[in-house]
Amino acid sequence: MSRFETDVLVVGGGPAGLAAAIAATQQGLRVVVADGSHPPIDKACGEGLMPDARQAAARIGIHIPDTCGYAFRGIRFLSRRRSVAADFPEGQGVGLRRTALHELLVATAERAGVTLRWDTPITSLDSIRARWVIGADGSASRVRHWAGLDSYRLNTHRFAFRQHFAIAPWTRYMEMYWSNGCQLYVTPTNEREVCVALISGDPHLRLQDALQRFFPVVADRLAGVPAASRERGAITAMLRLHNVAGGRVALIGDASGSVDAITGEGICLTFRQAFVLARAIAAGDLSAYNKTHPRLLLRPHFMARLMLLMDNGPLIRESALGLLSGAPVIFRKLLAVHVGSPIFRSSQLPAGL
């Protein structure tokens, strides 16, 4: 009998842990997921999945139908004076509550044969009797610390608040409103509800205050509309690790680095990482994952930096939005790049990514 209870123990059953588990099971590995909480697990999130996220999910056997949320056709940027929208070059995005996404991932993992242990916090690496350990325990990862992978570069960190409102979506776009030092994005999450997320550099700026002070158009739309959830906060960061794997431990999702929430690409990244990691583990060699992981981060990091240039004052923001609204074709091309248009896909990535 093997000295290991399982091939892979995944610490954390959020989107990254469940995606990693599903992908590893497809490689014929026995997988256990342990999470200190229990489903459906909620978290402050913009709740938008772009078409590339749905494609990356499908590649590891996770199907996210339009019916599980609200399909949207593209992205719209708005400021007080300007607005520009573009459709995705291919496919549709989907907005869905974080809890709905979690339920879908849990059901897919169960069908794939993953063993799920909820209310099971992991307190050290020594106690884990598995050949491989995947740290999917989020941005404050303890697995990262235990495995000595804590060396990183933090580019930015900002503060976010999210809440749902019971109103029928007014648009088929995911909308991003720009103001002084903050952005608000509105994602339709079903026929009767939208998710509103605020991101800013100010930890004290809360959603209602920001709506009144900076986003009067959205405040007017939401006037008198009942909240459909409580306000939840989170920190969003641009974090890059020097190594994401060492010994028998590999990190995935926010534990392995992150992009600013403004990109809406965090969950897509975890699906793509899961695809690469499962193959690396099946081959018994994590070095391929260590090598490919930074390349997966390149595009979303670049796009985040590009977008955040518009956060550098009203003059830059209004000039950029003026340029984009005057030449919407540029916005359409940028959106195509953002969701992985072939012209920007790195030739150094493995096939399928």
Ligand SMILES: Cc1cc2nc3c(=O)[nH]c(=O)nc-3n(C[C@H](O)[C@H](O)[C@H](O)COP(=O)(O)OP(=O)(O)OC[C@H]3O[C@@H](n4cnc5c(N)ncnc54)[C@H](O)[C@@H]3O)c2cc1C
């Ligand atoms: C404001 C905001 C908006 C965002 N908007 C979007 C968006 O619109 N689209 C998008 O794609 N991405 C978005 N993101 C990014 C996305 O939310 C993250 O990338 C994603 O949540 C990462 O998932 P994860 O599984 O790595 O981490 P988490 O979701 O944090 O999951 C970590 C899990 O690990 C568990 N855990 C922790 N420690 C232990 C332990 N010791 N033992 C056992 N279990 C443990 C926790 O209970 C938790 O379930 C947004 C992020 C923020 C902050």
